[in-house]
Amino acid sequence: MKDRLLFLGPPGAGKGTQAERLCNAHGLNHLSTGDLLRAEVDAKSALGTEAAELMNKGELVSDSLVLAIVKSRMKSQSGGWVLDGFPRNVNQAKALQILLEELDQQIQGVVLLELDEVALVQRLLSRGRTDDNEDVIRHRLEVYAEQTEPLVDYYLNQGLLLRVPASGAIEEIQTHIEDVLS
Numbered sequence: 001m002k003d004r005l006l007f008l009g010p011p012g013a014g015k016g017t018q019a020e021r022l023c024n025a026h027g028l029n030h031l032s033t034g035d036l037l038r039a040e041v042d043a044k045s046a047l048g049t050e051a052a053e054l055m056n057k058g059e060l061v062s063d064s065l066v067l068a069i070v071k072s073r074m075k076s077q078s079g080g081w082v083l084d085g086f087p088r089n090v091n092q093a094k095a096l097q098i099l100l101e102e103l104d105q106q107i108q109g110v111v112l113l114e115l116d117e118v119a120l121v122q123r124l125l126s127r128g129r130t131d132d133n134e135d136v137i138r139h140r141l142e143v144y145a146e147q148t149e150p151l152v153d154y155y156l157n158q159g160l161l162l163r164v165p166a167s168g169a170i171e172e173i174q175t176h177i178e179d180v181l182s
């Protein structure tokens with residue numbers, strides 16, 4: 001199975017849920033920049049305080065901050081990995097490429113979880129995180145369309161894109177993901 005992976009898709013598509021299940025099932029390292037940033041926020045670190053303000057507005061945190069977190073994790077782990085929530089723009093994707101060259105590793109697949117906007121908003125509203133109120137959700141979807149969606153073509157051009165419909169039962173989607181990775 002491919003085991004150096006990116007999970008791409010709009011907020012609410014289920015990247016975190018599916019990445020975690022895949023990693024548990026196959027012993028991969030799960031690296032979620034959203035989770036790592038929320039841990040910093042909870043710890044009330046300087047970095048967390050800076051990040052919280054942006055996250056609660058639905059804006060992206062600075063590339064340099066996120067990249068520092070990703071770098072230290074990627075350098076200290078061994079085995080397969082799933083990056084979830086990173087990269088989120090072309091600049092981050094290019095920085096990741098450089099980091100992976102340094103580490104002599106290559107992305108083997110980019111799983112794109114696809115879901116329509118009505119379903120996305122419904123899921124996010126039922127989740128109830130502090131950045132999950134309707135206005136902030138709308139803004140996160142706009143930021144996704146502007147900054148993150150260009151990565152679909154970016155990875156399509158590299159022959160890495162694996163599309164998976166993200167509606168239906170959690171187990172069903174997991175099976176579909178395992179199929180495209182086998």
Ligand code: ADP
Nearest residue numbers: 011012033034035055059060061066085086088
């Ligand atoms: P979702 O899957 O709902 O988009 P995440 O947990 O992935 O939620 O991210 C929550 C927030 O954390 C984002 O809205 C953004 O502010 C910040 N964040 C996470 N990853 C990144 C990243 N790679 N670059 C910049 N900001 C990020």
